[in-house]
Amino acid sequence: MNTPLLSLALVLVMAPLLPGLAFRTRALLTGRRGAPAWQLYADLWKLARRGAVYSTTTTWIFRFAPVAVFATTVAAALLVPLDGRNAVLRFGGDAVAFASVLALGRFALVLGALDTGSSFEGMGASRDVTFASIVEFGLLLTFSALAVATGELSLTGMFGAPLAEHAGALTAPLTLLALGLFALMLAECARIPVDDPATHLELTMVHEVMVLDHGGPDLAFILYANALKFALFSTLVFGLVVPRARWSAPASAAGLAAGLLASAVAVGVVESLTARLRMAKVPLYVFGSAALGGVALILLLR
Amino acid sequence: MQTSADLLLLLIALTELVVLGVSRLSTCIRAIAWQGLFLGLLPIALSGWGSAHVFFLAGGTIVVKAVVLPRLLRWAMREAKVRREVEPLIGYLGSLLLGVLALGVAFAVAQRLPAVESNDLLIPVALASVMIGLVVLITRAKAISQVVGYLILENGVFLFGLTQTSRVPFLIEIGVLLDVFVGAFIMGIVVFHINREFDSISSAQLTELRES
Numbered sequence: 001m002n003t004p005l006l007s008l009a010l011v012l013v014m015a016p017l018l019p020g021l022a023f024r025t026r027a028l029l030t031g032r033r034g035a036p037a038w039q040l041y042a043d044l045w046k047l048a049r050r051g052a053v054y055s056t057t058t059t060w061i062f063r064f065a066p067v068a069v070f071a072t073t074v075a076a077a078l079l080v081p082l083d084g085r086n087a088v089l090r091f092g093g094d095a096v097a098f099a100s101v102l103a104l105g106r107f108a109l110v111l112g113a114l115d116t117g118s119s120f121e122g123m124g125a126s127r128d129v130t131f132a133s134i135v136e137f138g139l140l141l142t143f144s145a146l147a148v149a150t151g152e153l154s155l156t157g158m159f160g161a162p163l164a165e166h167a168g169a170l171t172a173p174l175t176l177l178a179l180g181l182f183a184l185m186l187a188e189c190a191r192i193p194v195d196d197p198a199t200h201l202e203l204t205m206v207h208e209v210m211v212l213d214h215g216g217p218d219l220a221f222i223l224y225a226n227a228l229k230f231a232l233f234s235t236l237v238f239g240l241v242v243p244r245a246r247w248s249a250p251a252s253a254a255g256l257a258a259g260l261l262a263s264a265v266a267v268g269v270v271e272s273l274t275a276r277l278r279m280a281k282v283p284l285y286v287f288g289s290a291a292l293g294g295v296a297l298i299l300l301l302r
Numbered sequence: 303m304q305t306s307a308d309l310l311l312l313l314i315a316l317t318e319l320v321v322l323g324v325s326r327l328s329t330c331i332r333a334i335a336w337q338g339l340f341l342g343l344l345p346i347a348l349s350g351w352g353s354a355h356v357f358f359l360a361g362g363t364i365v366v367k368a369v370v371l372p373r374l375l376r377w378a379m380r381e382a383k384v385r386r387e388v389e390p391l392i393g394y395l396g397s398l399l400l401g402v403l404a405l406g407v408a409f410a411v412a413q414r415l416p417a418v419e420s421n422d423l424l425i426p427v428a429l430a431s432v433m434i435g436l437v438v439l440i441t442r443a444k445a446i447s448q449v450v451g452y453l454i455l456e457n458g459v460f461l462f463g464l465t466q467t468s469r470v471p472f473l474i475e476i477g478v479l480l481d482v483f484v485g486a487f488i489m490g491i492v493v494f495h496i497n498r499e500f501d502s503i504s505s506a507q508l509t510e511l512r513e514s
Contacts, residue, residue, distance in 0.1 A: 295402065
């Protein structure tokens with residue numbers, strides 16, 4: 001039985017559930033009913049059957065961007081050891097590849113946003129890239145801390161069996177890394193302290209404003225890629241909290257599903273407890289979460 | 303016991319980073335209160351419940367640093383009507399960076415020091431506390447944040463003292479605790495008076511000596 005591929009399939013299928021579940025949690029905690037958790041599946045199905053309308057200002061870049069975002073996110077999914085043991089693809093230094101493939105997707109999305117010629121989209125793109133540059137720093141810091149902890153250079157090593165071996169002795173740095181990675185996930189996936197996925201005011205949007213002009217299947221690609229990125233980061237955080245390398249295959253898959261759901265609920269809880277930060281404060285927040293990774297790295301290096 | 307001491311020391315370091323990165327004074331004061339609590343629990347985590355010495359040291363630290371001093375600071379904050387630090391000399395991002403740098407330097411330096419203590423986090427965190435306290439003390443303009451910086455610095459010294467718990471008589475430690483208390487108390491009063499005289503507690507204005 002090929003567990004990496006099976007886990008990949010599980011994550012690909014479950015991904016759209018996560019944003020819906022986060023929204024649902026937030027709605028319930030703030031005294032509303034909210035859309036059902038599987039809303040995104042319905043949205044994706046609806047968007048996939050629609051045609052797209054393209055502005056005459058746009059070029060092929062605009063049409064290319066959503067596909068590139070989707071493709072890079074799926075490529076990133078191949079590098080993550082989703083079943084807690086092995087990734088589908090693994091090689092030394094694939095942690096850097098993971099970060100740069102995600103960055104490539106963001107680059108395509110930003111180009112697509114700039115291609116529309118809308119000033120709103122340019123503004124969103126500028127903000128998104130500003131925040132993402134610090135998120136990437138934090139992500140690489142986290143990966144280097146894990147590389148020091150496990151002595152491995154691939155994500156499979158950092159989150160797989162070598163991590164499970166060392167986890168007992170490294171409670172403190174791993175807790176820091178998990179907290180930092182969770183906070184980075186909120187920034188990377190455009191969740192609340194950084195960006196409000198439910199806002200309707202273009203001036204305050206970061207990620208949402210970049211995809212305003214996309215419609216139909218294009219938007220479906222972007223929405224799905226975002227949900228998948230959320231799932232990937234959730235898997236990484238969950239992998240730090242509960243290393244599953246020694247679990248049996250079915251238990252590991254069940255653990256993965258439970259971890260994804262728990263992460264979505266946790267994001268929903270955080271989103272209903274915190275207010276959105278002022279735009280000028282966001283770099284401080286992201287840097288603070290990166291600093292947690294830095295402190296963990298210092299702890300591990302001594 | 304060892305892991306709980308590690309955890310407490312880590313939390314102490316994190317509360318310092320919070321103080322560096324936050325502009326709201328009430329959050330700073332809450333962070334310093336938590337730090338006082340962790341600091342008070344530390345002697346117990348390091349050497350167990352055993353002696354009366356440790357017990358009273360922990361109790362005294364918690365009462366003074368986690369309850370009395372934060373209350374005093376909150377009172378001073380309310381009286382002086384300041385809510386947040388407005389213009390630190392080094393921005394929050396910069397001071398956070400300095401804080402992480404201080405931690406790194408502290409860990410690098412501590413490895414070269416002759417180790418006297420079984421817990422290898424104690425000395426680095428103590429060094430980092432002293433440096434971070436100094437950073438806060440130097441870069442913040444409001445007198446209340448400077449008191450917070452002073453308390454962090456003093457907590458660093460207290461951590462150093464913990465390496466010598468078995469050798470330093472109890473009375474001296476309580477005396478130091480009392481000193482800190484009186485120091486912070488006087489500072490609280492001074493903050494109040496500065497505010498009444500100058501309508502602001504920015505210490506930059508204290509360099510002007512003429513009467514207004």
